[in-house]
Amino acid sequence: MVSLHAQIKNADFETRLDSTSLLPAGWGFQKLQGFTASLDTAEKHSGKYAFAITNADSTAAGFLSISQVVPVTITGLKKIAVTVYIKTKDLKGSVAIWSQLWDSNNKQIGFQNSGMQGISLAGNNDWKQYKLNLTVNKDVKKLLLGTYLAGTGSVWFDDYSIEESQQSNEPPTTVVTKYINEFIHIVKSNSIYKDSLNWANINQDIAEFSKGMKTIDDARDLTSYMMTKLRQAGDNHSFIQPPVVAEKYAAQNTSLVKSSSKLIGKNIGYIAVPAFGSVNQQAQDDFANDMQNKIRELDTKHAIDSWIVDLRANGGGNMYPMIAGLGPLAGDGILGYFVTPENKKQRDAPWFYNYKKAKNGSSLGVKIIKPYQIKNPVARIAVLIGQKTASSGEMTAISFIGRPNTRTFGQPSGGFTSANSGFKLSDGSMLQLAVSYTANRNKKEYRGKIQPEVIITEVAGEDATLKAAQEWLLK
Numbered sequence: 001m002v003s004l005h006a007q008i009k010n011a012d013f014e015t016r017l018d019s020t021s022l023l024p025a026g027w028g029f030q031k032l033q034g035f036t037a038s039l040d041t042a043e044k045h046s047g048k049y050a051f052a053i054t055n056a057d058s059t060a061a062g063f064l065s066i067s068q069v070v071p072v073t074i075t076g077l078k079k080i081a082v083t084v085y086i087k088t089k090d091l092k093g094s095v096a097i098w099s100q101l102w103d104s105n106n107k108q109i110g111f112q113n114s115g116m117q118g119i120s121l122a123g124n125n126d127w128k129q130y131k132l133n134l135t136v137n138k139d140v141k142k143l144l145l146g147t148y149l150a151g152t153g154s155v156w157f158d159d160y161s162i163e164e165s166q167q168s169n170e171p172p173t174t175v176v177t178k179y180i181n182e183f184i185h186i187v188k189s190n191s192i193y194k195d196s197l198n199w200a201n202i203n204q205d206i207a208e209f210s211k212g213m214k215t216i217d218d219a220r221d222l223t224s225y226m227m228t229k230l231r232q233a234g235d236n237h238s239f240i241q242p243p244v245v246a247e248k249y250a251a252q253n254t255s256l257v258k259s260s261s262k263l264i265g266k267n268i269g270y271i272a273v274p275a276f277g278s279v280n281q282q283a284q285d286d287f288a289n290d291m292q293n294k295i296r297e298l299d300t301k302h303a304i305d306s307w308i309v310d311l312r313a314n315g316g317g318n319m320y321p322m323i324a325g326l327g328p329l330a331g332d333g334i335l336g337y338f339v340t341p342e343n344k345k346q347r348d349a350p351w352f353y354n355y356k357k358a359k360n361g362s363s364l365g366v367k368i369i370k371p372y373q374i375k376n377p378v379a380r381i382a383v384l385i386g387q388k389t390a391s392s393g394e395m396t397a398i399s400f401i402g403r404p405n406t407r408t409f410g411q412p413s414g415g416f417t418s419a420n421s422g423f424k425l426s427d428g429s430m431l432q433l434a435v436s437y438t439a440n441r442n443k444k445e446y447r448g449k450i451q452p453e454v455i456i457t458e459v460a461g462e463d464a465t466l467k468a469a470q471e472w473l474l475k
Contacts, residue, residue: 007070011160013039013051024051027066034060035149045085045127045158054154058092065098067146070162074138077205079165079221082132082145085158088125093151095121097132100144101228108236109139110228117220118242127158135209135225139232168212176213179426180206180222186423187226190435192341196233202226216427223431235434237391237416243428253278253287255317259325261294264308268473269298272310273326273396277317279422284321288366291325296372299328306380306473308466309400312410316391320351323399324366327353328374329381335399338419338436339445348443349436351399380405382469385452390414394450395438401450402442407472408452410465415449 009026017023022038029037034057044050053064082099094115101110114132134143143162149155184206188194206222213219223240230238241249248254254277261271271294276287298304307329314322323330332355337348354363361367383400385393385408394413400406418434425431439445454472456465 007072008160008162009068012047013049013158014047016049024049024066027051027068029064029066032060032062032064033057035064037064037066040156043087043156045087045156047158050087050156050158052154052156053149055093055149055152058152060152063148063150065146065148066157067144070143070145072136072140072143074136074140077135077137077209077225079167079209080134080136081163081165082134082143082160083129083163084147084160085127085129086121086125086147087127087156088121088123089154090124091122091149091151091153091155093122093149093153095147095149095155097130097147098145099132099134101134101136101140101231102142102144103139103232104141109231110134110136110224111231112224115245116240116242118244120244121155127156129159133221133224135221135228137205137225137228140228167209170212172210172213172219173215175216176210176219176222179216179219180210180226182426183223183226183431186431186433187230190421190423190433191230191235191238192418192434192436193230193233193235197229202229235418237418237420237434239432241422241430241432246424246428246430249278249430251278251280253280253283257313259287259291259294261298263298263302263304264470265474267303267305268308268470269295269302269304269306270308270310271295271298271326271329273314273322273393275313275315275317275393276321279318284318284324284365285367288321288325289369291322292328292368292370292372295326295328295374296370299372299374304374304379305376306382307374308382308384308469308473310384310466311389311393311397312384312386312465314389314393314396315414316393316416319392319395320364321366322392322396323351323353324358324364324368326396326399327355327358327363327368328372330399331377331403334441336395336441337439337443339439340436348439378405380407380473382406382473383408384465384469385410385413385450386465387411387414389450391416391420394446395419397450398438398440398446401440402444407454407469408450409454409469409472410452410456411458412449412451412455417446417448417450 040052098113257274358368358371
């Protein structure tokens, strides 16, 4: 039995928050500059209202999402679908349905969005029902589900529902069996959490749940189930890139933001390093060279005696061009380690930067055209981190921890300090799987959030973290 439908509050957006409001009851969202959100009477799929989100400001950052928590009661392993009717106009960006899965301990054990399942919307689209497939079991006690708009244009949502799929007794096709076996083999061979998984129960669940599956599209429900089991085992980092996303990641930098630099005061060099999302060689080289050129320009034009490296907006991606670009500041030598617990002979595999080898790409696999060394190699460096510093952004921060005259400032990082490796699946997807833990140059291991040496409480209207870093550097 799955008890869901009655739990969704105001699924058709017909109930207003109050008699004077055009906001829907039961749904939550946070206001975002540039975006407007309200009930709409002119455009709706049914009834009196639909919920509309509009953004005409192309410079507005982020996305606006509506969401609600849906308690669920589930027995056994089930396939369910979150559905919603969507209409778009002049959409330049993305619209997605998403859902987090939470257990009884308020721990997130799963996540899916429609983009991960190959649904992409752009331009003008009339009303159509879109579906987000989820694999759930008795451990799932609530869903945090919602939709969002990122970019410009207008989108309308109406008539949410959650449906349970009917189970078949037919055996799965050969292509389904081959696909899920391929996936399981990769996890069993490489995941640092493989020994924490109950493989007997997993095999039993997959044998039952795969019945009736005919295509790889069907089999993705099984990989979604496997990702949930990894989450339950403690893996909050692994994820699957759909074929379209994997192709873009291989071809170009999926993050459009470049590094930025400036002079603070008379002698502090500042560089902000954003996320970098690509394994394309030219994109990596361009990103790292641009960063080194900015460091060179600051250092040669000014009497720089200290530096600030700002990683607070760095959500991750590929760590190597980030670290190679910061090589003049991080310094030569071993900067950190990948730690594989079960491999005792080669437990620690280092990553390093070498000024002399940077030009031929043997350091971090990134080619620096004109490798630079700062004039003061023992300069003080303040590294800024925060909740949005995640994954490769955290690896970049770790590359500085243990360096002399270096201190970290801000708030605890995102906590994605395992290292992922990409494994290509037969459908073109990439499984980005956590295969090792990480440690700094002094072999201090990280298996969660990085705690900054100086924890800062931000104050509205000012950058307290940056201010504290400046004060330390000027002492």
